[in-house]
Amino acid sequence: MTEGVTIESNERVLAPADAGLELAPYAKDYWDNAFEQIGRRRLVKLAIAVLALLYASAIYAPLIASDRPYVLAAKDEVSYDRARRGLVGVVNSVHELAAGGRAGYGEKGRQLSFEGALDAQRPALADRLDTMALYLTEEQRAPLADLDSKLDDVIEATLAGAPDAAERAASLRSQARELRQAFEVGPEVPLRTARSFPLLESISWIEVFFMVLWACLLAWPIWNRIWNARLGHDRDRMRTVRRTKVLAVLAVASLGALVWGLTIGGSLTFASAPYKDGLTAGTIQAETVIFPPLAIGFAETHVEESYRPPTWTRNSEIGEDGYYVRGPRMPEIDKVTGKLPATSPVSVRYGEPERNAAARHILGTDILGRDLFARLLWGGRISLSVGLISTFFLLTIGIFVGAVAGYAGGKVDLMLSRLIEIVQSVPAFFLILTAVALVPSKVVHPIVAIVIVIAVVRWTGVARLVRGEFLKLKEQDFVVAARASGLSTTRVIFRHVLPNAMGPVLVAAAFSVAAGILTESAVSFLGFGVKDPIPSWGSVLNESKSAEHWWIQVFPGLLIFVTVFCYNLVGEGLRDALDPRMKV
Amino acid sequence: MANGKHTTEHRAPEPILELEDLKTYFTTDEGVARAVDGVSVSILPGETLGVVGESGCGKSVTALSILQLVPSPPGKIVGGEIRYRGRNLVGISNRELEELRGNEIAMIFQEPMTALNPVYTVGEQIAETVRLHRGASRAEARAVAVQMLRKVKIPSPETRVDEYPHQLSGGMRQRVMIALAMCCDPKVLIADEPTTALDVTVQAQILELIAELQASSGMAVLLITHDLGVIAETADHVAVMYAGKVVEFADVHGLFENPKHPYTVGLFKSLPDLAAPGERLYTIPGMVPSAYRFPEGCRFAPRCPLATDVCRREEPPLLSIAENSAHTVACHHSDQVSL
Numbered sequence: 001m002t003e004g005v006t007i008e009s010n011e012r013v014l015a016p017a018d019a020g021l022e023l024a025p026y027a028k029d030y031w032d033n034a035f036e037q038i039g040r041r042r043l044v045k046l047a048i049a050v051l052a053l054l055y056a057s058a059i060y061a062p063l064i065a066s067d068r069p070y071v072l073a074a075k076d077e078v079s080y081d082r083a084r085r086g087l088v089g090v091v092n093s094v095h096e097l098a099a100g101g102r103a104g105y106g107e108k109g110r111q112l113s114f115e116g117a118l119d120a121q122r123p124a125l126a127d128r129l130d131t132m133a134l135y136l137t138e139e140q141r142a143p144l145a146d147l148d149s150k151l152d153d154v155i156e157a158t159l160a161g162a163p164d165a166a167e168r169a170a171s172l173r174s175q176a177r178e179l180r181q182a183f184e185v186g187p188e189v190p191l192r193t194a195r196s197f198p199l200l201e202s203i204s205w206i207e208v209f210f211m212v213l214w215a216c217l218l219a220w221p222i223w224n225r226i227w228n229a230r231l232g233h234d235r236d237r238m239r240t241v242r243r244t245k246v247l248a249v250l251a252v253a254s255l256g257a258l259v260w261g262l263t264i265g266g267s268l269t270f271a272s273a274p275y276k277d278g279l280t281a282g283t284i285q286a287e288t289v290i291f292p293p294l295a296i297g298f299a300e301t302h303v304e305e306s307y308r309p310p311t312w313t314r315n316s317e318i319g320e321d322g323y324y325v326r327g328p329r330m331p332e333i334d335k336v337t338g339k340l341p342a343t344s345p346v347s348v349r350y351g352e353p354e355r356n357a358a359a360r361h362i363l364g365t366d367i368l369g370r371d372l373f374a375r376l377l378w379g380g381r382i383s384l385s386v387g388l389i390s391t392f393f394l395l396t397i398g399i400f401v402g403a404v405a406g407y408a409g410g411k412v413d414l415m416l417s418r419l420i421e422i423v424q425s426v427p428a429f430f431l432i433l434t435a436v437a438l439v440p441s442k443v444v445h446p447i448v449a450i451v452i453v454i455a456v457v458r459w460t461g462v463a464r465l466v467r468g469e470f471l472k473l474k475e476q477d478f479v480v481a482a483r484a485s486g487l488s489t490t491r492v493i494f495r496h497v498l499p500n501a502m503g504p505v506l507v508a509a510a511f512s513v514a515a516g517i518l519t520e521s522a523v524s525f526l527g528f529g530v531k532d533p534i535p536s537w538g539s540v541l542n543e544s545k546s547a548e549h550w551w552i553q554v555f556p557g558l559l560i561f562v563t564v565f566c567y568n569l570v571g572e573g574l575r576d577a578l579d580p581r582m583k584v
Numbered sequence: 585m586a587n588g589k590h591t592t593e594h595r596a597p598e599p600i601l602e603l604e605d606l607k608t609y610f611t612t613d614e615g616v617a618r619a620v621d622g623v624s625v626s627i628l629p630g631e632t633l634g635v636v637g638e639s640g641c642g643k644s645v646t647a648l649s650i651l652q653l654v655p656s657p658p659g660k661i662v663g664g665e666i667r668y669r670g671r672n673l674v675g676i677s678n679r680e681l682e683e684l685r686g687n688e689i690a691m692i693f694q695e696p697m698t699a700l701n702p703v704y705t706v707g708e709q710i711a712e713t714v715r716l717h718r719g720a721s722r723a724e725a726r727a728v729a730v731q732m733l734r735k736v737k738i739p740s741p742e743t744r745v746d747e748y749p750h751q752l753s754g755g756m757r758q759r760v761m762i763a764l765a766m767c768c769d770p771k772v773l774i775a776d777e778p779t780t781a782l783d784v785t786v787q788a789q790i791l792e793l794i795a796e797l798q799a800s801s802g803m804a805v806l807l808i809t810h811d812l813g814v815i816a817e818t819a820d821h822v823a824v825m826y827a828g829k830v831v832e833f834a835d836v837h838g839l840f841e842n843p844k845h846p847y848t849v850g851l852f853k854s855l856p857d858l859a860a861p862g863e864r865l866y867t868i869p870g871m872v873p874s875a876y877r878f879p880e881g882c883r884f885a886p887r888c889p890l891a892t893d894v895c896r897r898e899e900p901p902l903l904s905i906a907e908n909s910a911h912t913v914a915c916h917h918s919d920q921v922s923l
Contacts (some may be wrong), residue, residue: 481699
């Protein structure tokens with residue numbers, strides 16, 4: 001019998017010591033098999049690549065198409081002048097408040113309280129001083145410095161009800177008037193060139209997080225190879241560092257976001273910026289301007305250029321003077337009045353492609369002359385994330401309900417199964433429309449409402465899948481064995497049963513992302529989704545229903561189609577890859 | 585039935601685990617299945633109790649009942665007591681049960697292919713139990729896992745600890761299963777057909793391993809099997825089960841030399857006899873009755889060559905075959921029974 005023990009082990013015990021590694025053949029685990037299966041399908045790999053690029057375009061949209069320059073080194077006399085003249089305005093308001101006192105202000109019917117009104121003057125003055133300081137040297141701006149602290153004093157005095165508050169406000173006013181005089185642009189006050197980074201300052205830390213994350217994912221083949229080479233291509237060690245790799249990517253992205261938030265701390269801004277107008281008009285005298293590849297923002301309107309077909313088709317042409325000389329937008333003589341309707345000339349602003357260049361509006365423009373390419377690029381942010389976020393929530397609900405129903409069985413299962421059936425019979429789409437229409441968009445953002453309703457209504461499919469898997473798995477010996485080891489029910493459910501049930505769930509997730517994107521598009525198409533000027537693919541599609549403006553239907557439709565198609569391909573690929581019977 | 589107490593009188597040490605009149609029923613749409621219907625056995629510390637019987641006689645349900653792992657619903661312990669060191673386990677809270685499971689009473693299963701979780705390495709599975717019951721750190725638990733794998737004679741345990749169940753052979757997996765069950769030094773090991781799914785050569789190794797571990801740790805083993813050969817080799821006492829009841833209980837020599845129940849005799853007769861090759865094997869006529877509809881009287885009567893009217897009318901009690909004997913049998917005609 002003791003001999004028998006070695007029979008089984010002799011493959012190792014009797015083997016020469018140096019051959020140990022060869023004798024430990026790398027056995028593929030679940031994920032190795034899954035990756036290999038996916039790797040075998042070209043179409044699925046292509047779909048993953050296309051999705052990666054679509055997400056990349058959405059994540060990096062601000063760096064590709066924006067009306068803010070990356071770098072701007074310029075003198076802006078207009079904004080300097082506006083700030084200079086504004087100084088007196090602020091001090092005047094303070095004087096008025098100080099002289100009138102609380103009684104003179106009369107809080108009734110006003111939006112701000114007396115204190116609020118006084119407080120609002122501080123940032124107003126600081127804003128103007130900052131703008132001026134941008135174009136002044138250190139020495140030049142010295143006289144401006146104490147204006148700020150004096151204003152603070154006066155405000156404090158007014159709030160405290162000091163008798164000399166009005167008097168001090170008056171002296172501050174005369175000081176401001178003097179400064180306004182003294183700082184007028186001229187030979188004595190030359191402006192210096194200020195360097196700023198308007199585009200980067202409009203990027204928030206959360207955007208940076210995703211930008212870094214996606215850069216890491218896109219560069220994955222490179223750094224993964226380097227990392228594996230350092231492990232000596234030992235498959236077993238490569239497997240054990242898998243989790244470390246994922247954590248490393250998340251850590252790098254979080255670190256990037258943290259550093260960005262602490263140093264630049266930009267905030268998400270959607271409104272269009274004044275830089276291009278200033279540069280075109282010459283009020284901003286620029287030394288260096290670096291715009292993104294497409295210097296057109298998604299919210300920037302050119303009403304003169306509305307519904308311009310994609311410029312590469314060359315079926316519209318604008319003459320030197322800015323009027324159409326050819327194409328669908330050429331003014332025609334009105335049959336009733338016999339006159340040409342008045343049109344305004346199309347202007348080419350700073351940084352934009354030439355008026356007849358193929359790249360000017362490669363995907364055409366909408367009714368307000370907004371560039372469709374920029375809008376679709378930015379619109380992907382909404383459309384693609386709605387699918388992902390709603391899937392995340394519906395998976396959470398579905399897995400929880402399905403796991404409880406399947407594991408508990410009996411009456412709990414019966415009740416939860418009926419709940420699933422009830423929820424399944426609710427027409428999801430109309431519930432979304434009702435929810436978005438009824439909930440005021442100021443309370444809950446329409447997109448958030450769509451995400452919530454999709455998750456609340458569509459979790460049933462996942463729940464049924466998970467329930468079925470649990471019913472099957474809970475009878476398995478390893479689950480009974482886990483219980484026999486003394487593990488608690490929650491631990492058995494989430495550590496031992498759930499990981500074994502994740503295959504079908506992942507497949508369902510891929511399909512539900514596609515469904516989420518379609519739903520958001522449909523809701524936005526009906527006009528219930530995002531509010532102008534923020535684009536989503538569905539809302540862009542909604543902008544014209546006329547066959548004449550084919551580009552407005554074709555391009556967003558194509559994007560929705562490609563995304564949904566790719567997600568379905570990935571879902572199918574996952575289903576095949578995770579199916580144990582498919583393994584060779 | 586007074587039998588449980590009756591047997592303990594003859595055996596000096598306190599039993600570590602005692603079942604008394606245990607009843608586990610399954611309530612389904614078809615009716616009530618009396619899978620375990622009044623089982624009373626006891627195990628002394630360090631001994632091996634074999635439970636033998638045909639498929640469907642309630643052996644496995646008895647084993648699952650002890651740790652209260654019977655799928656519920658539909659299964660339920662409806663009566664009797666399970667006493668571990670004198671403490672009744674029926675009706676104690678889930679928390680108390682979880683503390684006992686794996687720690688005091690452990691279990692190994694029939695099918696090593698499915699009894700390990702495919703998504704975790706064997707080391708992780710052992711370490712999880714160690715951390716749970718011993719409060720060990722990750723590193724300590726891993727060290728225990730390696731040590732346990734070495735104890736169950738898995739070659740190069742330092743590398744095997746990071747392998748997944750599917751990378752191991754059936755025999756190896758059963759060794760891992762034993763390591764997992766033994767990692768917290770249980771006082772009782774319930775082995776539910778631990779060798780049935782294995783090759784004959786591997787079977788012997790596994791039984792040898794269990795016996796070795798038992799000798800070094802002093803735990804009691806409840807060995808459930810349908811294989812009389814396994815019983816002969818490993819058990820100290822044997823309980824023969826039929827249709828949810830113990831029909832005969834004896835020490836292993838007593839049972840093999842002097843079986844007193846016609847069913848036990850039928851089991852012995854159906855073994856292949858190396859001395860007389862070429863003969864057709866004996867089969868006990870008829871089928872195990874359905875647990876939903878047990879016959880009245882003796883449950884073995886419809887298949888029994890000795891059955892008389894009294895058998896079909898009255899259920900025989902489990903009685904000693906002689907004064908002061910621990911050998912008990914439930915048969916009206918045990919005096920007529922011989923091999």
